[in-house]
Amino acid sequence: MLRGFFYLTRFSMKAAAACLSVSLVAGIAFAGEADPALAIRVNQLGFMPLAHKVAVVSASGATAFSIVRAGTSKVVYSGKLSAAATWEASGESVQLADFSAFQRTGDYQVRVTGLPDSPRFGVRTDQYAQLNQSALRYYYLNRASIAVSKQFAGKYARAAGHPDDRVIVHASAATATRPEGTVIASPKGWYDAGDYNKYIVNSGISTYTLLAAYEHFPDYYRKQSSNIPESGDAVPDVLNEAMWNLAWMLTMQDEDGGVYHKLTNKLFDGMVMPEQGSVERYVVQKTTAATLDFAAVMATASRIYRQYDSAFPGFSARALKSAERAWQWAQANPGVLYRQPADVKTGEYADRNVSDELAWAAAELYITTKNDSYYQAMRLPQVxxxxxxxDVGSLAWISLSQHRSNLTATADRQLIATHIDQLASTLLDRTEKSAYNVAMQTADFVWGSNAVALNQAMMLIQGYRLNARREYLDAAQSLFDYVLGRNAINRSFVTGYGSMQPMHPHHRISQADGIVEPAPGMLIGGPTALQIDARECKVPYPSKVPAKSYLDDVCSYTTTEVAINWNAPLVYVSGALQVLTR
Ligand SMILES: [Ca+2]
Ligand SMILES: [Ca+2]
Known part of the structure; x- marks a missing residue:
């Protein structure tokens, strides 16, 4: 339960309620109800020509399907539906329409006699490039301490918020050299999620995932221009964007090497624009988790930005030195867990198991320094x-796998490969047994289920990059399709993409800016049966079934919030599929 508890919550403060809800839901038997209008579900954005292409069709007794030119009766492909099977997570009986062999570019719909046609989708060679750019631009639009200008944001331009140039050291973070009330500067960084606070732990995996996207696909990201203020300079935009958060993270390291857990208001801001938010902000308690996440990200950044030293003079060396000082602090303080002070009510990100953070930091320091003592300090779990x-242990395997041809003799290359392949193989096995042809199972419908889907896809892509098993890439595609509409409610979960889009994200800027359409490229949390926010909603959830429990309403923070750690795998996976299925 304890492990599930941490998966369930974006913050642990709502953990008790979360545990209760899940145990209640587990006892419910799900009845399948067919909504004819939602009968054919497909990735509403579409596909690359060479991609695996599958639609999910409500079981109706039909045995065949066709692909038609959008809005016409011109049949361009015909195929057989698979036998009906039930997906436990939605309780539906469905059939699969596999049209992977169809590779012609254009706009299409899936047709099954007796059912409404599927939403329209495109097939093109650059089908995911724009979504990838939008997903990255989410970070630009959520930068703290800077105005977002019309030139780069159009109607989403806004004033600067949260300068964070005078941040107060909270009592929980006080030391002899920085007593309570000391003022430090800690500007920049990204707003974490629907709220305006900045948390090192969640910044860890988010920043790493963007850096990994670049490290794995540098040629693609070097050519990408995402219309941010730094577009057109000598640095890939994804690295410009990551630098906005890295610059903030560096300021969060205390003089002794330890790293503050978060920079926060004492209470959440209201649903206001950034410039109306609180300027009284605090750095709170140094923790082992934050310090190790910081060490891992800085060690990673040190090696990646080495080639951009002329754009960021001295950064690479400083990042490594900061990482090593953080590592040393964590060695001396191995079990300092986060304890929310009584006067602070914002998100906790309170991780009770920091063995995975230690392993990840050790792995990144080893890869960057080639110092064997770091490799020997890794003690990763067997699974x-x-x-x-x-739970960042697998980030260590991702980086070790990426660099496996360039490690010292101490590294066990076979072990590294085995860890990547075993997880990909487990996810593939689930995919092949799934009526929906996705790795997502009932237990995966936690708070932020869409990010679970995309992190599963990211791990399948690591398996494919390691050993070129095409099934791994196809299983990753299926999960990407899932978040873009091939799901139990026939909805895209990415703002601005698909024919049925989220319109009311739990996101202060989207709520307060007076613009109907949320900025494109934001992944919302997605279905979960937690419903701990139901009492705050004026309309009821339509279903308690995990894969259908979703409300496109700002009240439903468990299903419609956005977060930097959820958008990061959207960037990674959309970019990877754009490159790998070309
Ligand atoms: Ca640039
Ligand atoms: Ca952990």
């Missing part, structure tokens, strides 16, 4: 897991 903010 690798799908990453989340509190």
């Amino acid at each position: 690798s897991t799908v990453p989340s903010w509190s």
